[in-house]
Amino acid sequence: xxxxNSLIVYRKELRDMLRDKRTIRxxxxxxxxxxxxxxxxxxxVMTSVMGEAATETAPIMVNGGTNSPKVLAALxxxxxxxxxxxxxxxxxxxxxxxxxxxxxxxxxxDTVATGSQSKQVSIGYYENDVKSEMxxxxxxxFFDDYRDGVxxxxxxxxxxxxEILEPFKVQVKNVAPPAKVSAAIFxxxxxxxxxxxxxxxxxxxxxxxxxxxxxRGTLETILSSxxxxxxxxxxxxxMVMTASVVTAVLSLASVGFAGRHMMSGAQQQTMNLxxxxxxxxxxxxxxxxxxxLFASMLLAVALxxxxxxxxxxxxxxxxxxxxxxxxIGALPGVELNWKTALVPxxxxxxxxxxxxxxxxxxxxxxxxxxxxxxxxxxxxxxxIYMFNREDVLFxx
Amino acid sequence: MSDGLLIxxxxxxxxxxxxxxxxxxxxxxxxxxxxxxxxxxxxxxxSFEVARGEMVGYIGPNGAGKSTSIKMLTGILMPSSxxxxxxxxxxxxxxxxxxxxxxxxxxxxxxxxxxxAVIESFKLLRRIYEVSERDFxxxxxxxxxxxxxxxxxxxPVRKLSLGERMRCDxxxxxxxxxxxxxxxxxxxxxxxxxxxxxxKFLRAINREFQTTVLxxxxxxxxxxxxxxxxxxxxxGRLLYDGPLDLLKQKLLRTxxxxxxxxxxxxxxxxxxxxxxxxxxxxxxxxxYRIRFDRVKxxxxxxxxxxxxxxxxRDLLIEDEPIEEVVKRIYAGExxxxxxx
Numbered sequence: 001x002x003x004x005n006s007l008i009v010y011r012k013e014l015r016d017m018l019r020d021k022r023t024i025r026x027x028x029x030x031x032x033x034x035x036x037x038x039x040x041x042x043x044x045v046m047t048s049v050m051g052e053a054a055t056e057t058a059p060i061m062v063n064g065g066t067n068s069p070k071v072l073a074a075l076x077x078x079x080x081x082x083x084x085x086x087x088x089x090x091x092x093x094x095x096x097x098x099x100x101x102x103x104x105x106x107x108x109x110d111t112v113a114t115g116s117q118s119k120q121v122s123i124g125y126y127e128n129d130v131k132s133e134m135x136x137x138x139x140x141x142f143f144d145d146y147r148d149g150v151x152x153x154x155x156x157x158x159x160x161x162x163e164i165l166e167p168f169k170v171q172v173k174n175v176a177p178p179a180k181v182s183a184a185i186f187x188x189x190x191x192x193x194x195x196x197x198x199x200x201x202x203x204x205x206x207x208x209x210x211x212x213x214x215x216r217g218t219l220e221t222i223l224s225s226x227x228x229x230x231x232x233x234x235x236x237x238x239m240v241m242t243a244s245v246v247t248a249v250l251s252l253a254s255v256g257f258a259g260r261h262m263m264s265g266a267q268q269q270t271m272n273l274x275x276x277x278x279x280x281x282x283x284x285x286x287x288x289x290x291x292x293l294f295a296s297m298l299l300a301v302a303l304x305x306x307x308x309x310x311x312x313x314x315x316x317x318x319x320x321x322x323x324x325x326x327x328i329g330a331l332p333g334v335e336l337n338w339k340t341a342l343v344p345x346x347x348x349x350x351x352x353x354x355x356x357x358x359x360x361x362x363x364x365x366x367x368x369x370x371x372x373x374x375x376x377x378x379x380x381x382x383x384i385y386m387f388n389r390e391d392v393l394f395x396x
Numbered sequence: 397m398s399d400g401l402l403i404x405x406x407x408x409x410x411x412x413x414x415x416x417x418x419x420x421x422x423x424x425x426x427x428x429x430x431x432x433x434x435x436x437x438x439x440x441x442x443s444f445e446v447a448r449g450e451m452v453g454y455i456g457p458n459g460a461g462k463s464t465s466i467k468m469l470t471g472i473l474m475p476s477s478x479x480x481x482x483x484x485x486x487x488x489x490x491x492x493x494x495x496x497x498x499x500x501x502x503x504x505x506x507x508x509x510x511x512x513a514v515i516e517s518f519k520l521l522r523r524i525y526e527v528s529e530r531d532f533x534x535x536x537x538x539x540x541x542x543x544x545x546x547x548x549x550x551x552p553v554r555k556l557s558l559g560e561r562m563r564c565d566x567x568x569x570x571x572x573x574x575x576x577x578x579x580x581x582x583x584x585x586x587x588x589x590x591x592x593x594x595x596k597f598l599r600a601i602n603r604e605f606q607t608t609v610l611x612x613x614x615x616x617x618x619x620x621x622x623x624x625x626x627x628x629x630x631x632g633r634l635l636y637d638g639p640l641d642l643l644k645q646k647l648l649r650t651x652x653x654x655x656x657x658x659x660x661x662x663x664x665x666x667x668x669x670x671x672x673x674x675x676x677x678x679x680x681x682x683x684y685r686i687r688f689d690r691v692k693x694x695x696x697x698x699x700x701x702x703x704x705x706x707x708x709r710d711l712l713i714e715d716e717p718i719e720e721v722v723k724r725i726y727a728g729e730x731x732x733x734x735x736x
Contacts, residue, residue: 005524012509012520019511019552217505224470224500225507225524226492390473391413 001234005227009235013209017239026204027243031197031251039258049130057082058100058135061090065105071146072105078142081135094126100135101125110150177358188330191283191352193255194248195326195345198291199298201247202240203315206298209236211311219393233299233387237380240295248291282355286369290348292376294322300383306395325349336361341368344375402576402608403446403469408478409632410439410464438464440632441478448575451602451609453623453640455616457726461632462612466580469610470500483576496525499569503581506565508553514564515549518571525572532571539567542597559590566597570607577601579611583618595621616718628725635725640718647721651695652687652714654679658707665706671698682709 017023059082065072076083087093090102102124109119123139126132152162174181213219222232301318305311322345328334329349336350347368354361386392415431418424439461446452456462467473469480471487471494480487485494501507508517522532540546543563548556556564562582569577582598583591599622601607613619619626619640626643628636636643657666659682666684669676673689688698695713702708 008520008523015516016509016511216510217502218507218510220467220472220502221500221505221507223472224495224498225521226495227524228492394467394473 001228001230005231006234006238009222009227009232010238013205013236013239014242017205017208017243020208023204023208023243027201027247028250031247032254035251035254036258036261039255053131053134056080056131058131058138059084060099060101060103060135060139061086061093062103062105063090064107065109067107068105068110070110074146075103075142078138080138091124094124094132097126097129097132100132101139103139187353187356188332188334188349190252190356191287191349192326192330194252194283194287194352195290195349196323197251198244198248198287199294199319199322201251202244202291202294202298203319205243206240206295207302207305207308207311207315209239210299210303211305212308214305214393215307223393229387230384233380233384237292237295237299237383240299241291244291244295248287279355279358282360283352286348286351286355286365286372289369289372289376290345293344293372293379296376296380296383300379300386303383303386303392304395329353336364336368342371344372348372400447401445402448402450402483403444403610404481405442405444405469406479407441407443408439408465408468408480409437409441409476410461410468410473411476412436412438437632439468439475439629442629442632442634443478444627444634444637446608446610448608449602449606450625451598451611451623453619453626454610454612454629455614455619455626455722456612456629460630462629463580464632465629466500466578466610466612470498470578471495496572497574497576499572499574499577501562501565501569501577501579501582503562503579503584506553506561507568508561508564510554511552513550513552514545514556517553517564518549518568521568521571527572531573535571535573536567539570542600543567543593559586559593562586562590562594563597566594570601573605575606576608577610579609579613581613582611583613583615591615591617598622616722620718628722630726643721644715644718647724648716649689649691650687650716651690652685652716653695653698653702653711654683654685654714655702655711656683656709658682658709662706669701669705671701674698 057080061084062072062075063086072083075081084099090099093099094102104122104124106119106121109121121143123136123143125136148165151165155162155164213222223229227235298315298318301314302311305314325343325346326349329346330353334340334350336347336354340350341347341364351365351368355365413433413435415427415433418426442461442465454462454465464473468475469482469487471491474488483494483497485497487494507521508514509520518532518536521527522529527535543566545560545563545567548560548564553561553564566582579598583594586594595618598609598611602609609622611618611622624640625638626636626640627634657663662682666676669686671688671693673692675687677685677687679685686698686702699711699713702711
């Protein structure tokens with residue numbers, strides 16, 4: 001092997017790539033423009049949906065309560081709520097989104113009845129419908145307050161202090177640092193994004209440098225030059241890896257920029273993810289062998305194809321192979337243990353998630369890094385092996 | 397290996413394993429599970445030698461084994477059996493040292509990089525082949541003189557015409573001044589002017605640098621203009637290896653005489669020229685072509701007869717086009733009469 005020759009090949013491929021508009025488009029322009037646009041769009045839609053839900057006067061229907069005029073009167077006065085005459089198909093109306101909720105009020109809830117069974121107010125709503133859920137919350141609060149009012153009045157009427165109702169309060173407080181909190185939600189998605197970007201970034205050049213070269217017929221000419229096949233693979237591999245890393249870095253930077261500048265203040269708060277430079281370096285180191293794995297795996301697979309089009313059919317299924325572990329790793333609750341540490345891609349995703357959350361388990365990190373290096377080495381070996389096989393290079 | 401010998405090929409063979417494809421939809425489904433493998437002898441025990449300074453034409457129909465031979469001789473493919481020693485190397489074993497001593501041009505493909513300017517490809521090749529800066533400048537100047545490539549050195553390859561690209565490819569292949577040049581279809585797709593330029597250049601480098609050239613081609617004009625020796629391969633076997641002239645002499649069965657008569661009064665007299673193995677054809681009003689078997693009819697006798705019979709304004713003796721000969725060889729005509 002000669003590093004000098006590998007570098008010559010690398011520089012040649014790099015120059016060729018930089019002059020190819022398709023590469024620049026897929027590697028630079030799309031991620032850099034797409035993400036800010038995407039975030040901006042999502043942010044706009046979210047803001048408008050939430051805003052609309054918050055300002056809407058929600059139509060509801062109430063069944064019963066005819067002998068509790070006070071509660072009905074209070075309900076009518078509740079801002080943002082409009083009482084419609086009850087119909088028998090009220091539940092249907094809710095699921096048709098014509099009204100936001102239906103309330104069943106039993107008889108006599110204005111008064112406290114002693115000795116009888118506790119009465120039940122039920123609120124029917126449309127789960128996961130933003131507007132219906134907001135109405136539900138509003139109604140629930142209204143009835144909670146109303147219940148407390150009734151109870152308080154009853155206690156006072158009997159000469160007792162209403163304090164009895166609430167002998168103590170319960171306060172729930174998050175004590176984990178905000179960075180870790182958002183890391184738990186978003187920490188998994190950052191490695192996921194990096195994995196996807198570094199994979200897709202490597203895809204195009206890997207196909208172009210193998211099957212594309214076969215198609216153009218330039219493979220024979222490079223094979224007849226005094227560059228060994230191993231040097232050739234290494235040079236091409238370095239190029240694919242460069243593309244992979246550049247795409248990942250640019251895409252991430254773009255996501256970061258978009259997250260910071262394209263989202264509304266409230267949305268930003270839930271994404272309050274502060275990542276220190278040391279975390280960035282740690283994640284980069286952990287992910288590096290993965291890009292080696294991707295680049296060499298893609299080269300080996302794409303080399304099997306005779307044409308660019310054929311290469312695409314081989315490489316597309318690999319996207320799922322790469323994405324599936326990345327998605328699993330991003331799911332909350334999936335944690336690193338000795339079993340998951342052996343699964344390529346998944347282990348890297350999980351370790352990065354932990355690191356972003358501020359947890360450094362050095363032994364597992366080292367193990368995952370080592371494992372990925374082993375997988376990457378096997379894959380690179382496979383690529384070199386493929387390039388040395390005549391029947392792969394000149395498939396008929 | 398004697399001193400003047402550049403290529404020494406002994407019983408070189410290359411087998412490919414492929415599978416028989418069944419017909420129809422059901423056949424295609426069967427193909428997915430069961431495959432009947434066949435071995436194809438792309439090159440079958442080919443032996444030949446090429447001496448320094450020779451220009452040898454290597455011809456054969458499509459799929460005859462030309463490109464496979466060239467790929468073995470350039471170290472890209474490994475022979476299945478036999479041996480090839482080129483420039484003192486075993487191409488497939490000592491590939492990296494070996495290829496520094498050869499130049500290769502594949503006519504349908506370019507070794508120049510598609511999206512970058514020609515000069516940058518040259519500079520890269522200079523580094524790959526470790527050519528000194530001085531030699532590089534000298535040779536570039538030479539190529540500019542003979543090939544006239546200076547005008548498009550800064551153009552990306554994809555914008556060059558085929559002829560321009562081929563000239564650049566030739567220059568690239570000769571950048572490290574190899575004693576041996578392999579050309580695979582160097583004139584394919586070129587117009588007449590470009591073909592002529594390439595041929596002139598090849599003659600020039602052969603004359604000036606004693607560069608040995610082995611070229612495969614479909615264009616027999618290439619052979620006639622460049623090579624004194626040809627090798628004919630078909631179905632992987634070498635059918636003929638020898639001087640082009642000898643092949644013509646032995647296998648050119650027919651000749652033709654084209655002549656123009658003075659005036660229309662001669663027409664009736666022309667009809668009286670008849671002999672066994674002779675075919676008369678009127679080309680236009682005053683021009684005739686006589687095709688004849690040169691074994692049965694002596695050319696000089698025939699000419700004498702024509703001149704005695706009619707008043708001739710112009711006369712031209714032509715050989716059968718070499719294409720016809722080659723076509724007959726491909727069609728399986730015995731080459732027994734020609735010493736192999």
